Amino acid sequence: MQDLSVLVIGGGIGGLTSAIALRQRGFTVTVIEKDPSWSVYGVGIIQQGNVLRAVAELGLLEGYVASGVGFDAVEVFLPDGTRIARVPSPRLLEGYPANLGVGRPALHKLLGDAALDSGAEVRLGVTATNIANGADGAIVTFSDGSTGAYDLVIGADGVYSQTRAMLFPEAETPQFTGQAVWRYNLPRTPGLDALHAYNGRIGVGLVPIGQDVMYLYATTPEPGNPRYPREGLAAAMRSRLEGCAPAIRDLAEQITDDDEVVYRPLEGMLVEGPWHRGRVVLLGDAVHATTPHLGQGAGMAIEDSLVLAEELARRATVEEALTAYRARRFDRCAYIVRASLAICMGQLGKGPLVDNAKATAEMFHFTAQPI
Helix, strand or coil: CCCCEEEEECCCHHHHHHHHHHHHCCCEEEEEECCCCCCCCCCEEEECHHHHHHHHHCCCHHHHHHHEEEECEEEEECCCCCEEEEEECCCCCCCCCCEEEEEHHHHHHHHHHHHHHCCCEEEECCCEEEEEECCCCEEEEECCCCEEEECEEEECCCCCCHHHHHHCCCCCCCEEEEEEEEEEEEECCCCCCCEEEECCCCEEEEEECCCCEEEEEEEEECCCCCCCCCCCHHHHHHHHCCCCCHHHHHHHCCCCCHHHCEEEEEEEEECCCCCEECCEEECCHHHHECCHHHCCHHHHHHHHHHHHHHHHHHCCCHHHHHHHHHHHHHHHHHHHHHHHHHHHHHHHCCCCCCCHHHHHHHHHHHHCCCC
């Protein structure tokens, strides 16, 4: 198909990579993002080999790699700090690292600039308040009172997707797991050349994201899904790490700035039914939100973007393309959601404890397969 007019709802990783992939195929693209400042929180993110492979198809690999730090393994530790495994990550692109740690602001700027440079229109501080969905297109009413007609609307608006709520009211909704994640940027530990993952009820990880910067994450039980005030967040995070390995307790002493702590309850969901209705389709966390235990949430959204653009370009009709998109993506995304949730439930004592080294190796093998 050619000359489709596409509205992308959501200016995050999935929405921006969708815009780039669609523009590469000649489609007209508008992105709307509700945040007028188009900001992201300032910690890091892991991008694994399958993500780098997808990014190469978008023509962004060099910029991606230059924005972060490459590494080729995951080291797994017992709660007391004893190293029990070093799991090599497969290099899927010759001459490039297997994984990349990168700061979210740097990644956001790279993708945002690329979307704009591709010719996509980006409208900030705007939401879709109504979508009149039909067999041949959709009429969208925006929060600023304007309207637009589109051949396709992509809901890439995250785990709390309003697009999903409007068009798929019967679909699964995010469920709190009982766990949350705390993140904080720290000076990079000398010699940190891999992701360090500590097993236990409190799951801790260290991820290099710059020559002098890493981020520490901790997944903790949070019964009842409490909400914490900004004041005191640093002390609360430090307290969660008191029983961890000595190296982690030492690092925790540097967690002092409440404003730099990023705290997120962990919720997950997978839409088991259709991912499209009429001319509206869901993508990324809007349709398969995963907990971060395997580091693949953003990766699945980026792969979604590529597959959706490929199917729209090669199929005779939009309906065929959207059906093929889900058929190619469901099993892969479901594996990540379910395997990540299994680790989460094991940490909480709500399921069997998962061998992190084995689960990581299996994930690397699975995601290395073509999309």
